[in-house]
Amino acid sequence: MSCCECKVTQDTGQGSILYSILNRDALCPQARADTTAAHRCCSCASMRKLVAIRAPQSVIRAACEVLLKTFRFVKNVPCFRGLPADDQLRLVRNSWAPLLLLGLVQDSVDFDTVETQKPSLLHEILTHDADRRERTTGAAQHPGVPLCDVQSIQMFLVKCRGLTITVKEHAFLKGAILFTPVPELECQEYIHALQREAERALYEHVGNRWNASRSGKLRVVLSTLRAVDPDAVAGLFLRPVTGTSSIDEHVLAMFCER
Numbered sequence: 001m002s003c004c005e006c007k008v009t010q011d012t013g014q015g016s017i018l019y020s021i022l023n024r025d026a027l028c029p030q031a032r033a034d035t036t037a038a039h040r041c042c043s044c045a046s047m048r049k050l051v052a053i054r055a056p057q058s059v060i061r062a063a064c065e066v067l068l069k070t071f072r073f074v075k076n077v078p079c080f081r082g083l084p085a086d087d088q089l090r091l092v093r094n095s096w097a098p099l100l101l102l103g104l105v106q107d108s109v110d111f112d113t114v115e116t117q118k119p120s121l122l123h124e125i126l127t128h129d130a131d132r133r134e135r136t137t138g139a140a141q142h143p144g145v146p147l148c149d150v151q152s153i154q155m156f157l158v159k160c161r162g163l164t165i166t167v168k169e170h171a172f173l174k175g176a177i178l179f180t181p182v183p184e185l186e187c188q189e190y191i192h193a194l195q196r197e198a199e200r201a202l203y204e205h206v207g208n209r210w211n212a213s214r215s216g217k218l219r220v221v222l223s224t225l226r227a228v229d230p231d232a233v234a235g236l237f238l239r240p241v242t243g244t245s246s247i248d249e250h251v252l253a254m255f256c257e258r
Helices: 008-014 017-022 035-039 043-048 056-075 085-106 121-127 130-134 147-163 167-178 188-209 212-226 230-237 247-256
Strands: 050-053 113-116
Touching: 050 056, 050 147, 050 230, 056 085, 056 167, 056 230, 056 247, 085 147, 085 167, 085 212, 085 230, 085 247, 113 147, 147 212, 147 230, 167 188, 167 212, 188 212
Parallel strands: none
Antiparallel strands: 050 113
16 A cells, blocks of 8 residues: 555656656655655645745746747747748747746756645635635635646756756757647648757767767756646746736747747
8 A cells, every 4th residue: 555545556647747757766655654754755745735936026037037038049040930930839839838947957047935825625615715716816826836746847957957958958959849849730840850850969969079878868858858747837937927817828928029
C-alpha cells in the first residue's frame, strides 16, 4: 500500500509529464511514517496543495519582460518572418510557455513560493459565494498552482542553470521549440524541416565544442521543454494578472506589440 490513498500507478499518471520526467524515482515510499517519508513529495498531497509566487509583482514583471524579449527574438528570425501570419500565431500559441521557461533560465530569474488557501467545495456551497467570487481580483479567482507542478518547474530551472547553456545553445533550443509542428499549419512540412534543422545545428554545435554527455543533457532539456504544462506556467506567471480571461489572448497581444 502506498503512503496515500491512490495507487502508485495513479500517482505517476496524475502528475504532470514534466514532473514525471524530472522525478522518475520520487514515488511515495511504501509503509513508512518516519520524518524522511513525511517530507518526501507525495503526488496526491502535492496536487491538492496550491502555491503562488511569494513576491509576485517583481517576479511577474520580470517574466513578462522575458516573454517580450523572447518575442522580439522570434520576430527577428528570418524564416519565421517569412511564414504566413496565421502560422506564426499558431506557433507562438503552442510554444510560448517553454520559451518563457527557457528565457527565465537565460536571464537567471528565480522565485520563491508561498502556500495559498483554496475554499473548500462545502464552504462554497454553504456560503453561496459564487457572485462574490466573480467580484474578487484575478489572483483570488486563481488561488494557485499545484505544488508538484511548481517544484518540477523550479528543479528544471536549477538543472538548466547548472548546465551553463551558451547564447548559441539558447538560440538553437528556442528554434527547436518554436518550430514544433501543430495541427492546421499552412506550411506544415516546411516548419517541420525548420525544427529538424534547429536540432541538427544544436547537436553539431555541441559536438564541435563539448562531448556526447553534454549533447545528451541538452536532449533531455529539449524533451522536458516540450512536455511543459502551459497551464502551470500561466498559473504562476500570468494568471495573477490576467485573472480568468484568456491566456492565449494576452500572450498573442504581447506578441503583436510593436
